[in-house]
Amino acid sequence: MSKNQHEQIVRLSMIAELTSNAVIVTDQSAQITWVNNAFTRITGYTLEEVQGKIPGHFLQCEKSDPVAIAVMRNAVEKGESARV
Numbered sequence: 001m002s003k004n005q006h007e008q009i010v011r012l013s014m015i016a017e018l019t020s021n022a023v024i025v026t027d028q029s030a031q032i033t034w035v036n037n038a039f040t041r042i043t044g045y046t047l048e049e050v051q052g053k054i055p056g057h058f059l060q061c062e063k064s065d066p067v068a069i070a071v072m073r074n075a076v077e078k079g080e081s082a083r084v
Contacts, residue, residue: 030054030076
C-alpha cells in the first residue's frame, strides 16, 4: 500500500467516525462489522449489540419506507454504499 493510499484510508476512517450520519460497514455476507458513534446515537444500538447481524433484520418495521428498503437492499447486494 502506498503512502497516499494509507493517508486516504486514514482520512476516510476519520470522516466515517466523525460524521453525524449513521455509518454501517458490512462484510460480504451483509453482516455488520462496524458502526460509527452516530449510528449508536440515532438507533440506540451499540456495535456489540449489532456486530454479526444483518441490518435489515432489526432496522425495519411495517412503517419503514419501502423505497428506502429497496435502495439499501440493492446497495448491499451490489457491495455499494447507499444514502437514504
